[in-house]
Amino acid sequence: MGYIGALDQGTSSTRFIIFDSQGSIVGQHQREHRQILPQSGWVEHDAAEIWQRTQEVIEGALAVAKI
Secondary structure (H helix, E strand, O other), rough: OOOEEEEEEEEOEEEEEEEEOOOOEEEEEEOOOOOOOOOOOEEEEOHHHHHHHHHHHHHHHHHHHOO
């Protein structure tokens, strides 16, 4: 059976969803990351934290899907 993984990098979180060959969700995981607000109207993110969250959500979704 084949699977497809989709990474959603949003403003406040990172999410990974795994779909089976029928298009059904078999696993997903999401983690929030910090919003850095250096001044009014600005939002920044820590690239190292986003990379860490990316690895965590992929591992989490794989664990949920048991694959």
